[in-house]
Amino acid sequence: MTSRRITPIILSGGSGTRLWPLSRLGRPKQLIAISGEETMLQETARRASDPALFEAPLVVASADHAEAIEAQLAGTPPARLILEPAPRNTAAAIALAALNAAEDSVLLVMPSDHVVARPDAFRAAVEAALPFAADGWIVTFGVTPDRPETGYGYIRQAEALGAGLFRAARFTEKPDRGTAQAWLDEGGWYWNAGIFLLSAASCLEALAEQAPDLLAAVRASVEAQRIDGARALPEPVSFARAPSLSFDRAVMEKAPRVAVVPVDMGWSDIGSWEALHALGPADPDGNVLAGDVVAVDSTGCLIRSDGPVVVTLGARDMIVVATERAVLVAPLGEGQRVKEAIDALLERRDRPAS
Amino acid sequence: MTSRRITPIILSGGSGTRLWPLSRLGRPKQLIAISGEETMLQETARRASDPALFEAPLVVASADHAEAIEAQLAGTPPARLILEPAPRNTAAAIALAALNAAEDSVLLVMPSDHVVARPDAFRAAVEAALPFAADGWIVTFGVTPDRPETGYGYIRQAEALGAGLFRAARFTEKPDRGTAQAWLDEGGWYWNAGIFLLSAASCLEALAEQAPDLLAAVRASVEAQRIDGARALPEPVSFARAPSLSFDRAVMEKAPRVAVVPVDMGWSDIGSWEALHALGPADPDGNVLAGDVVAVDSTGCLIRSDGPVVVTLGARDMIVVATERAVLVAPLGEGQRVKEAIDALLERRDRPAS
Numbered sequence: 001m002t003s004r005r006i007t008p009i010i011l012s013g014g015s016g017t018r019l020w021p022l023s024r025l026g027r028p029k030q031l032i033a034i035s036g037e038e039t040m041l042q043e044t045a046r047r048a049s050d051p052a053l054f055e056a057p058l059v060v061a062s063a064d065h066a067e068a069i070e071a072q073l074a075g076t077p078p079a080r081l082i083l084e085p086a087p088r089n090t091a092a093a094i095a096l097a098a099l100n101a102a103e104d105s106v107l108l109v110m111p112s113d114h115v116v117a118r119p120d121a122f123r124a125a126v127e128a129a130l131p132f133a134a135d136g137w138i139v140t141f142g143v144t145p146d147r148p149e150t151g152y153g154y155i156r157q158a159e160a161l162g163a164g165l166f167r168a169a170r171f172t173e174k175p176d177r178g179t180a181q182a183w184l185d186e187g188g189w190y191w192n193a194g195i196f197l198l199s200a201a202s203c204l205e206a207l208a209e210q211a212p213d214l215l216a217a218v219r220a221s222v223e224a225q226r227i228d229g230a231r232a233l234p235e236p237v238s239f240a241r242a243p244s245l246s247f248d249r250a251v252m253e254k255a256p257r258v259a260v261v262p263v264d265m266g267w268s269d270i271g272s273w274e275a276l277h278a279l280g281p282a283d284p285d286g287n288v289l290a291g292d293v294v295a296v297d298s299t300g301c302l303i304r305s306d307g308p309v310v311v312t313l314g315a316r317d318m319i320v321v322a323t324e325r326a327v328l329v330a331p332l333g334e335g336q337r338v339k340e341a342i343d344a345l346l347e348r349r350d351r352p353a354s
Numbered sequence: 355m356t357s358r359r360i361t362p363i364i365l366s367g368g369s370g371t372r373l374w375p376l377s378r379l380g381r382p383k384q385l386i387a388i389s390g391e392e393t394m395l396q397e398t399a400r401r402a403s404d405p406a407l408f409e410a411p412l413v414v415a416s417a418d419h420a421e422a423i424e425a426q427l428a429g430t431p432p433a434r435l436i437l438e439p440a441p442r443n444t445a446a447a448i449a450l451a452a453l454n455a456a457e458d459s460v461l462l463v464m465p466s467d468h469v470v471a472r473p474d475a476f477r478a479a480v481e482a483a484l485p486f487a488a489d490g491w492i493v494t495f496g497v498t499p500d501r502p503e504t505g506y507g508y509i510r511q512a513e514a515l516g517a518g519l520f521r522a523a524r525f526t527e528k529p530d531r532g533t534a535q536a537w538l539d540e541g542g543w544y545w546n547a548g549i550f551l552l553s554a555a556s557c558l559e560a561l562a563e564q565a566p567d568l569l570a571a572v573r574a575s576v577e578a579q580r581i582d583g584a585r586a587l588p589e590p591v592s593f594a595r596a597p598s599l600s601f602d603r604a605v606m607e608k609a610p611r612v613a614v615v616p617v618d619m620g621w622s623d624i625g626s627w628e629a630l631h632a633l634g635p636a637d638p639d640g641n642v643l644a645g646d647v648v649a650v651d652s653t654g655c656l657i658r659s660d661g662p663v664v665v666t667l668g669a670r671d672m673i674v675v676a677t678e679r680a681v682l683v684a685p686l687g688e689g690q691r692v693k694e695a696i697d698a699l700l701e702r703r704d705r706p707a708s
Contacts, residue, residue, distance in 0.1 A: 021665075294695065294698045294702055296694050296695050296698045297691075297694075307662065308662070308676065308677065308678060308679050308680050308681050309679065309680045309681070309699065310680075310681045310683065311680065311681070311682050311683070311695040311698070311699060312682075312684065313682065313683070313689075313692065313694065313695045314684055314685055314688035314691065315683055315684060315685065318672075320681070320683050322662065322681050323662065324662060324678075325662050326664070326665065327659070327662050327663070327664045327676050327681055328665050328667065329664065329665070329666045329667070329672065329674050329683055330666065330667035330669060331669065331670070334667050334668035335667075337651075337668065338667065340650050340651075340667065341665040341667045344648045344650045344665070345648050345663065348648055
């Protein structure tokens with residue numbers, strides 16, 4: 001066990017339209033209390049807040065959300081809030097963080113909008129992975145699957161590198177249902193949660209090898225960045241030259257020393273209303289309810305209000321989400337089509353009044 | 355044809371919870387624009403506004419709605435707005451009106467919350483009935499059924515009394531489905547729309563015979579009523595002694611000279627969300643939409659908003675109604691249970707916070 005402390009990197013760049021109308025451009029998922037009292041951003045920061053193990057975090061976010069983030073993290077302020085000049089996916093965001101971190105630091109990269117129901121399991125996995133990350137391995141956290149999920153990428157384990165840690169043999173895209181079931185039966189396959197532990201040096205080295213143009217653009221942007229209190233504002237023209245790539249695609253699928261630490265931590269990315277329904281807790285009728293809601297003779301529903309009282313009557317397996325601005329109603333299973341709803345709404349709003 | 359003009363009596367006593375959350379205690383159905391630009395009260399007043407045939411109306415209503423009614427009828431002000439001291443059903447309301455009307459007048463009693471899609475047919479029926487009403491007959495309007503409806507009372511016709519008018523043989527309560535179908539097949543049965551044409555004298559005579567206690571209580575109340583501009587405020591203590599009876603039960607089922615004038619006038623009492631859905635107009639997907647609504651891949655729905663934008667996605671045969679205060683979601687067919695929703699809501703609101 002190394003005594004070095006870890007620098008959390010919290011990625012808050014998501015626009016979060018998948019939980020519309022609760023989330024929207026101005027209020028993405030990570031800034032909302034979805035499953036508890038705290039917002040998902042606050043829960044993420046808390047998960048890596050023990051000073052015995054962690055430094056203050058670096059947060060990478062859109063400038064649109066800077067004030068909301070600072071307000072939400074007032075109790076555990078970030079060492080630096082790095083404001084992306086434009087959305088450029090996770091590889092550029094992680095590069096921004098690595099270039100703003102101390103050269104000898106170890107980084108724990110975490111999306112800000114994931115649920116971890118068992119943070120102790122997560123912490124144990126982080127501790128198991130730390131010596132390997134300090135030694136130059138890029139460690140990813142593989143979530144033990146409990147169902148043949150087709151919505152996530154998977155990681156296949158190879159030989160053990162140590163206690164609870166394996167070399168990563170292969171990263172895959174989202175499988176079809178039959179493949180997902182076969183992998184679940186076979187074992188040794190894990191969901192790719194997009195959480196990484198790696199040294200800043202390894203991160204920059206891997207980027208230099210696998211995505212040199214991206215690293216050059218981000219490095220130029222950081223070298224010219226403006227500092228305003230705890231905020232860092234990278235220079236936008238250079239940053240705009242960075243290609244939009246996921247860190248998985250840019251680095252993880254190609255780098256030579258990649259490890260996976262399996263962890264069963266009650267993880268969900270809450271990527272859809274269905275995922276939130278699955279997360280529960282459900283009442284005896286299978287309804288997951290939140291806010292000012294009355295479900296009469298209704299079963300299997302996700303019903304949530306942040307605005308007007310919602311009453312359902314004889315509803316079966318429905319999604320009903322209300323805010324002061326908008327109401328979404330869809331059968332459970334159609335929630336992944338929410339972008340169609342947003343598009344239809346935008347199209348209608350753009351139409352001249354007639 | 356008599357040359358005497360008719361005094362419309364508009365009954366606006368309904369509390370209108372059946373279209374909750376659009377209607378509510380403070381804003382009953384008749385005060386809302388349900389199916390057009392005008393409120394149902396305004397449409398009702400307009401239906402009997404031709405000065406060639408009609409005097410200014412008398413309106414019987416709850417004091418809670420006095421200002422809203424005066425505002426809505428500003429263009430066609432009532433001769434008198436009679437404010438019921440308490441809700442006492444239609445027999446007492448009609449007695450209030452008859453005692454406030456000129457002794458020699460003929461009264462056209464109309465609920466204020468019904469739709470009449472073909473007002474010309476209604477007017478023709480009124481003109482056909484007028485000589486009979488002037489001659490002492492109590493005439494009711496029988497709506498030609500187009501389906502085996504179990505939600506209404508029925509009237510059976512007997513022998514013809516003149517052109518388009520029959521003696522009423524029998525009033526019945528709501529039938530079961532088989533009976534309703536048999537009556538539809540048989541013909542000569544009509545829906546009881548609760549619309550009446552009768553002279554004030556006949557009305558008071560029938561009440562004196564069939565409901566003397568009720569008439570005495572209302573008469574004492576009217577003799578002591580206070581007049582405030584166009585408002586009449588009957589004395590409440592006497593009025594409270596009037597039993598709560600429908601005019602059908604108190605008078606129509608028992609009086610000797612009752613006639614029915616069949617009329618096919620596109621009538622609906624909009625007694626449920628299903629009735630409003632049936633009224634249409636529906637789009638090509640069978641959706642009846644009103645307000646700020648976007649239906650994506652949705653069919654057979656009634657979707658209405660007076661508040662936040664409502665988006666449905668893949669919804670089938672659903673009722674979705676939103677206001678700024680409340681949202682109702684139910685499968686079409688369950689809308690008649692809306693009282694359960696209100697009760698559940700009240701129960702929850704009464705519960706102490708825990």
